[in-house]
Amino acid sequence: MVTLNPWEGVQTAVTRQTSEGQPEAGFVPAQRLTVGQVVDGYTLGAAFAGRREKTEGSLEIGKLADLIIVSQNIFDIEPHNIGSTRVVTTIVGGRIVYQAATK
Secondary structure (H helix, E strand, O other): OOOHHHHHHHHHHHHHHOOOOOOOOOOOOOHOOOOOHHHHHHHHHHHHHHHOOOOOOOOOOOOOOOOEEEEOOOOOOOHHHHHHOOOOEEEOOOEEEEEEOOO
């Protein structure tokens, strides 16, 4: 069973382990990806699969500026903590369409 939570998916691709840290050495450790490779797959790779790479998938002049702001920098944290990332803000078409409640 696989979760639809993208942050858990990123964590699993980077660590090649379950959220419980199993197996200790990881499933086929040679297949671990970097955080950058996984983010590229979720963004530009997904746009390419949908034949939208010319208008979506990366931050470039002329492309749609749909983006999210997240609770932590997944490039700088311990990989086993990536799954706890939360979306703070979602911007679509230049407008905020989601803003997480503040504590």
